[in-house]
Amino acid sequence: MRIDVVTIFPEYLAALDLSLVGKARQRGLLDLRVHDLRDWTADRHRTVDDTPFGGGAGMVMRPDVWGRALDDVLGTAPPEGPAGSPSSPGGDSPPPGATTLILPTPSGEVFTQRHAEDLATADRLVLACGRYEGIDARVAEHYRTGGLDVRELSIGDYVLNGGEVAALVMIEAVARLVPGMVGNPESLVEESHGAAGLLEYPVYTKPPRWQDLEIPEVLLSGHHARIDRWRRDEALRRTARRRPEMIAALDGTALDKKDVALLAELGWSVSDDGRVVALPEGEGATDRGAGPAG
Template structure:
């Protein structure tokens, strides 16, 4: 996978050289390049923003700077005489945006199959809304995602979050691929993961649940499944509401019933 990141602070992404992301690059699983948006400016001040049309506080990132940058990274031919812009490849362009749909594990899973991702980091009051509109009109797959119900100073943190969620799903990225199978939000049932423990089994008066040391794998699996259902019911009931009642076994149904869920319909419904 090839990843290009555009930012006015490209040095922020030096962190991509650390830990598993750094090892994955060393192994040739992915290539990460951070670009300075100011390299595509032509004025003495290297300006990338201007005041909002219609008034208002802050500054907005200018479309002409972004267009020169994205044209080059996308391989778009916009030279004079070209019949129409043409895309040499099919990268996916992603802009973090607090007003966009929420980025999910399902999105990370889908994007992990892409050949090339281009991330654009907005700053100030954001980027001119015509930028994603223009490139979608050229046939580019442009995505805008939020990572939560809050606002950041810029898109760099959000890009780092999405990048880690996406790249860890690449084949060969994780030392033990089984470690991602039962994580929160993963699979057809997006439940929160059960809690994890390690040795010592007794620590400062707190003991690991005895069932986990019983050696009975069937009971351990059931304990973990019940805890996942209970934690999800308590913390993210919206995820329980997405479950397919027809796919729940009798133990799941008993647990959810005890937690106050009506399972008579297609999806669980809270009764208390």
């Protein structure tokens, strides 16, 4: 996979040289390039923003600068590179296959594990990191109209100073799904927000006793079926308590009898058509806080 990031703060992306992402770059699993947007400016001040039409506070990033940068990085611009600057290392032709342009923005669709899984199938991702009041809306419209897969995505319901932090989050979430990235692929199967639709169960390691706290006895039993059942039950309990909307989104037809029985204790029922619904207050819910009100 190739990933290009365009930003006015290239140094912000230095964290991508660390940990698994950095190792994947060294091993050639990930072709990750960071570009300075100011290399595509045409004035001596290297201006990337201007005042918003219609008035208001803040500055908006210019579409002409972003257009030159993205055309070049995507490989759709003339080979001489942006005006007033040498040819960019991102100006070579993009690899064949699917390319997705991602614009991190608090007004975008909320980024989830499903997005990460989808984007991990692309051959190439280009992330445009906005700053100030954001990137002129015509940039997304232009490339979307031109047939490019454009995603405006948010990592949560809050506002950051720029898109770099969000880009780091998305790149790590996507890159770890690239084959060969994670040493043990089985570690991806049962983690939170995976195919099971649950939060991950609690995990423990040595020593077995710490600060007068002991790990659950079942984990020392060596009985794999009992351990699997305990982990499944704890995942259901944790999800019901912390993220009830995820319980409500489960496919009841995929639950076994023990799942259904535990959910009933936690205040949930499974209807004949497979819907998982909260029981009325006072019914079930031995683990208070399990239902939607918690």
